[in-house]
Amino acid sequence: MSEEDQALRREMAMTLLGDLDRLTDDLVADIHAHSPLYFSGRPVSHTDLRGTCRSNVELALKDLGGLPSSDCHIEAAAAETGRLRAEQGMPLATVLKAYRRGGRVIWQAMADRMRDRSPAEQRMVGDMAGAVWETIDRFSTVMADSYRLTTLELQHREDSRRGALFEALLDGRGSDPAVTLAAATALGVPARERYAVVVVAQDPASPADPAPALEAAGLWSFWRPRGERLAGLVRLGPAGSGTLAATLRDSLGRTAGISPPFDELALADQGLRLAARALGTLPPGGSEVAELDERLVHAALGADREIAERTVLRYLDGVLRSGSERPVLLETLGVWLDTGCSAARTAERLYCHRNTVLNRIGRVAELTGWSAESGEARLGWALALRALETMG
Structure with missing residues (x-):
């Protein structure tokens, strides 16, 4: 210059x-x-x-x-x-x-x-x-x-605040109205609305991110990792839990548990517990999604492994020790119970003759010592089969 x-x-x-x-x-x-x-x-x-x-x-x-x-x-x-x-x-x-x-x-x-x-x-x-x-x-x-x-x-500060308030809800502090109001404001959702909590089994090498798929289905959600699991709050609105479960099954590729719907953010801690119970009914490593209300028996049996083991021992011990017969007897028994104990419908489902079904059920009764006509036996067999699923 x-x-x-x-x-x-x-x-x-x-x-x-x-x-x-x-x-x-x-x-x-x-x-x-x-x-x-x-x-x-x-x-x-x-x-x-x-x-x-x-x-x-x-x-x-x-x-x-x-x-x-x-x-x-x-x-x-x-x-x-x-x-x-x-x-x-x-x-x-x-x-x-x-x-x-x-x-x-x-x-x-x-x-x-x-x-x-x-x-x-x-x-x-x-x-x-x-x-x-x-x-x-x-x-x-x-x-x-x-x-x-x-x-x-x-943005980082706001994300941290939203995460902290979400954690406060999951930890049971939603009983304080001030915490619930602050969380609703930070998350941008009503304090009273139809919600569900989802718990997903995490793969550290490939963390799940259900939010995009749920958003595409019209479902708002907020997620945070908790140990080896991912916990999410989902605003159901008119869609209902069926849409939530179907979307997760189609897109997640992980096992997940869904709580029953609830109507207040303050109940998120209860939702977390019940979603975890639903997840606990599924074997690890799969991709199934469990709604708790659809697996209440599994959850009840899974809550006490000793009771589940005693149920299996009391009602199915003979079948489990039957060697090569075991798989076909368990399958036939399960279908027979699911079809209302109908030999004809069981035969249709299994592509076999009605008499074959009756012979197999008779063999189950012989091995277990319970009459196939007994109401307790049928209830016990049904519970024992679900206990087996829960025990893996």
Whole structure:
């Protein structure tokens, strides 16, 4: 930069600094004319905007003219503006547009004062324009970087707060109305609505993420890992738990347990316990999804392994020790019980003759010592078969 150019910039900067208040007024008016958000005064108040504009114009002019500034440097001021606007929720595009309007107003003021200059000085206008926009570009870049960093920090802070409140619900602190209200606000859902809790068995090498599939099915959800499992709160709405279970079966590829629906966020801890009970009825390593209400017997037997073992021993011990007969007898018994003890329907399901079914059921009765006509025997056999599933 030549000495003449440097001297002209300094002179122009000092001249405009002498008229700083009017230049600030022009800039604020220009921003208001081109931004309905700034014009509304929300979220950035008119006082805030004017103060920021005045400070930034002063710093930009001093930077352009090579004049000494106060302790506040241009980069620090731009970073502070970016942080503040991010916290206020002003869109970044709107803030960047205001910076461009600032560059335009400063340049227009300079151009107006250059009209009466000598031809030699007017030939420097192009260089001065480049200098103005370089300053504005520096301002904008630093501000935008600070804005984005602050946005990430705010998002992380909000995610942490939402996660903490969700954990508080799962830990049983929803009995405090203040905790429930805070959690509902942070999660963006009503305190009273139809919900379910889902517990998913995690694979550390390939963590599950049910949220996208559920969102595509119209189901809002929020998830957090808990040890080796993933716990999720799902807003059922009118869809019901059937849609939830079907979506998880189609997309998850993991075993999962679903609690019965409940109508208050404060009951999420109960939902967690019941979803875990549902998951506990499934053998590990599969991809089945269990709704607790569909597997209450399994859950009851699985809650006490000793009782489950005694049930199996009392009602099915002879069949289990029958060697090669065991698989076909257990299968036939299960289908026979599921079809209401109908030999004909069992035969259709198993593609065999009705007499074959009767012979097999007779053999079960012989091996177990229970009559096939006994109501207790049929109940005991049904419970024992489910206990076997629970025990793996």
